[in-house]
Amino acid sequence: MKWRLLLPLAAVMALLGVLLVGLGLNSRELPSPLVGQPAPAFTLTALEDPERVLTEADFIGEVALVNVWATWCSTCRAEKPLLMELAGRGIPIHGINYRDERAAARRYLAISDNPYRTIAFDPEGDAGLEWGVYATPETYLLDAKGVIRYKRTGPLSRELIRDEVLPLIDELRAEQREGTS
Amino acid sequence: MTRLAWRGGLLLAAWLLPAGLALALAIGAPGEFASDAERTQYETLIRELRCTVCQGETIHESNAALAGDMRERVYEMTRDGQSAAAIVDFMVSRYGDYVRYRPPLQANTALLWASPLLLLLAGGGVWWRVVRQRRATTAPPTFTAEERAALERLRRGD
Numbered sequence: 001m002k003w004r005l006l007l008p009l010a011a012v013m014a015l016l017g018v019l020l021v022g023l024g025l026n027s028r029e030l031p032s033p034l035v036g037q038p039a040p041a042f043t044l045t046a047l048e049d050p051e052r053v054l055t056e057a058d059f060i061g062e063v064a065l066v067n068v069w070a071t072w073c074s075t076c077r078a079e080k081p082l083l084m085e086l087a088g089r090g091i092p093i094h095g096i097n098y099r100d101e102r103a104a105a106r107r108y109l110a111i112s113d114n115p116y117r118t119i120a121f122d123p124e125g126d127a128g129l130e131w132g133v134y135a136t137p138e139t140y141l142l143d144a145k146g147v148i149r150y151k152r153t154g155p156l157s158r159e160l161i162r163d164e165v166l167p168l169i170d171e172l173r174a175e176q177r178e179g180t181s
Numbered sequence: 182m183t184r185l186a187w188r189g190g191l192l193l194a195a196w197l198l199p200a201g202l203a204l205a206l207a208i209g210a211p212g213e214f215a216s217d218a219e220r221t222q223y224e225t226l227i228r229e230l231r232c233t234v235c236q237g238e239t240i241h242e243s244n245a246a247l248a249g250d251m252r253e254r255v256y257e258m259t260r261d262g263q264s265a266a267a268i269v270d271f272m273v274s275r276y277g278d279y280v281r282y283r284p285p286l287q288a289n290t291a292l293l294w295a296s297p298l299l300l301l302l303a304g305g306g307v308w309w310r311v312v313r314q315r316r317a318t319t320a321p322p323t324f325t326a327e328e329r330a331a332l333e334r335l336r337r338g339d
Contacts, residue, residue: 033277040275099246125250132275134233134247 032151034132039066039146042127047097047105047119054120060146063172064092065165067116068128068138070100071108076137079155083115086161091169095119098128098136141168144176215260223259227252230272231282239282 034040039056046052059066067083069076087093095116097105102121109116122128131140134153141150150168152160214220230251232243240248240255251272258268272280284290324332 033274037274125246128247129250129254130275132277134276 032132032148032153034140034148035151037148039140039142039148040127040130040132042120042122042130044096044120044122044127047095047102047109047121050102050121054118056146058118058120059094059142060144062092062144063169063176064094064117064142066094066096066131066140066142068096068098068131068133068136070098070136071104072100073098073136075155079137080113080115082156082158082161084113086165087115092117096127096131096133097121098133099123099125139165141165141172143172144179212256219259222265223256226255226259226265226268229282230255230269231280233276233280236279 039059041056043053043055046054065083065086067079069079071077083093093115095118097119100121100123102123105119105121109119120127125133131138137155139152139156140148143149149172150164152165156165214223227241228239230240232238232240232245232248232251234245234247235243238248240251254271255268258271263271269281278284278290284293286294
C-alpha cells in the first residue's frame with residue numbers, strides 16, 4: 001500500500017527533474033544545420049574598399065574562423081579582445097560586418113584593434129541570411145576546404161576557445177596536413 | 182474658419198502620410214504579386230515561419246530586422262516562382278527545423294506530437310482508478326447475519 005503514496009511524490013520529482021534540465025538549456029542555442037555543409041555563397045564588397053568584390057572563396061583555403069559582427073552589437077565589442085588573442089596565435093579570422101554602416105565600422109576598427117584578415121560588408125543582411133545568422137556575434141570554423149565544422153551563436157568565451165575551438169583547429173590542421181602530404 | 186480647417190487637415194495629412202509610409206515599409210509590406218496564388222503562398226508562408234530572434238513569433242508578427250529579411254526573401258522566392266516547399270526547405274537548411282512554426286512529424290518530434298495523446302491516456306487511467314476506488318468505498322456495506330443482529334440490538338438500546 002505504501003508505494004501508492006510514494007507514486008505522486010515520484011511523479012512530482014520526475015517533473016521537477018525535467019524542469020530543472022529545461023532550466024539549464026539555452027533556447028537560443030539552436031543546433032545549426034550548416035555544420036558539415038560548405039560555406040554558403042555570397043557576393044559582397046570589402047569593408048575597406050567598396051570597389052573590391054569578396055565572395056566565400058576569399059574565406060577558404062586554410063583552417064579559419066568567420067566572425068559575424070557589427071558596431072551596434074555590444075557583445076561583439078566585448079568579444080573582440082578574445083578574437084585579437086586568437087589572431088595573435090596565427091589563426092586567420094575573416095569577418096562579416098552585418099547590417100552595419102560602412103563608415104561606422106571603419107572608424108571603429110581604425111580606433112581599436114582589428115583581428116580580421118578580410119571583412120565582407122553586408123549592410124542588408126544578405127550573406128547573414130545565407131549563413132543562418134540570427135544573433136550576433138556568431139562564429140564559424142571552416143576547414144581548409146571551406147566546410148563549416150563548428151558554429152557558435154553568441155560570443156566566444158575563454159572556456160569555449162580552450163575546450164572546443166582550439167582543439168578542433170588543431171585537429172582540422174592535422175587533417176589538412178594529411179590531405180596535402 | 183473652413184480655410185483654417187482645410188489647412189490643418191492638409192498639414193495633418195502631410196505629417197501622417199510619411200509616417201504611415203514609413204510604418205508600412207518597416208513592417209515590410211510586400212510589393213506586387215503576379216497572381217493571387219503567389220499572394221496566398223506568401224501570406225501563408227510568413228505565418229508558418231518562425232522568427233529565430235524573437236522565438237515566440239512568426240515572421241509575420243515580428244518587427245525584428247531578421248524577420249524583415251526573411252519576409253523579403255520569401256517574397257523574392259515566391260516571385261521567382263518557387264514552391265512553398267522549396268522556400269521552407271531553404272529556410273530549414275539555414276536555420277534548422279526550429280524555423281518551422283508547426284513542427285513536422287518526424288523521428289525527433291514523435292514524442293512532441295504524441296504527448297497530448299499520452300497525457301490524455303494517463304489522465305484517463307488515473308480517473309478510471311479513482312472512480313473505481315470511490316465506487317468500492319461508497320458501495321452499501323454488507324453485513325453478516327450476526328452483525329445484523331448486533332446492529333439491531335444496538336438500535337433498540339438493549
